Amino acid sequence: MNSASREDIQQIVDSIQQGRVVRKDLRVLLIELRSSLRSGALKDIANFVAHPEGRDKGQGQQHLEAFVENFVSVAESSGKLVVSPAYSRAQILAELTTHLTVQGFKVDASLLAAMEMGIFKAIEEIMDGALVILKNKYVTAAGITVLGGRLVFIVQFKGLASGPVIKVPEGAELAFDVFGP
Numbered sequence: 001m002n003s004a005s006r007e008d009i010q011q012i013v014d015s016i017q018q019g020r021v022v023r024k025d026l027r028v029l030l031i032e033l034r035s036s037l038r039s040g041a042l043k044d045i046a047n048f049v050a051h052p053e054g055r056d057k058g059q060g061q062q063h064l065e066a067f068v069e070n071f072v073s074v075a076e077s078s079g080k081l082v083v084s085p086a087y088s089r090a091q092i093l094a095e096l097t098t099h100l101t102v103q104g105f106k107v108d109a110s111l112l113a114a115m116e117m118g119i120f121k122a123i124e125e126i127m128d129g130a131l132v133i134l135k136n137k138y139v140t141a142a143g144i145t146v147l148g149g150r151l152v153f154i155v156q157f158k159g160l161a162s163g164p165v166i167k168v169p170e171g172a173e174l175a176f177d178v179f180g181p
Helices: 003-017 023-034 041-050 059-077 089-102 109-114 116-127
Strands: 139-147 150-157 173-177
Touching: 003 023, 003 109, 023 041, 023 116, 041 059, 041 089, 041 116, 059 139, 059 150, 089 109, 089 116, 109 116, 116 139, 116 150
Parallel strands: none
Antiparallel strands: 139 150, 150 173
């Protein structure tokens, strides 16, 4: 990361810590940090920001793929369907704070935490409309959208008319939260 990029990142961090969360600044921050992130939820979010046209790997994609497989299994033969968010807000904020600190940026964890709502509102706006590529034969489309004021994964099914437990008509959609506490 060159010195101009480092200055830009510090200015964005300072702005967030002063209560100004701007969507385009957060997009720049995530894309700039992406190459230095090794793994984790923050890296996956940064990858969604960089590639909204369709993610076919990563934590979020794998979470959605597992959900669909579990749903189909329950629809066809019964069982328990557990729906959980793919990411923890607390984990993402902790990863952001830790990574910025390790990279030598001036960060106040309490100020970032105080801006949690603004940070996640901006992330939701950035990720809205991102596509997720699933390999399940029952899925027509999958992606991320804002629904009812929350960022959700949404899966559209081709239909599961043969399921003895749950009948899913063609075009039916299921949605669940991307972020949890």
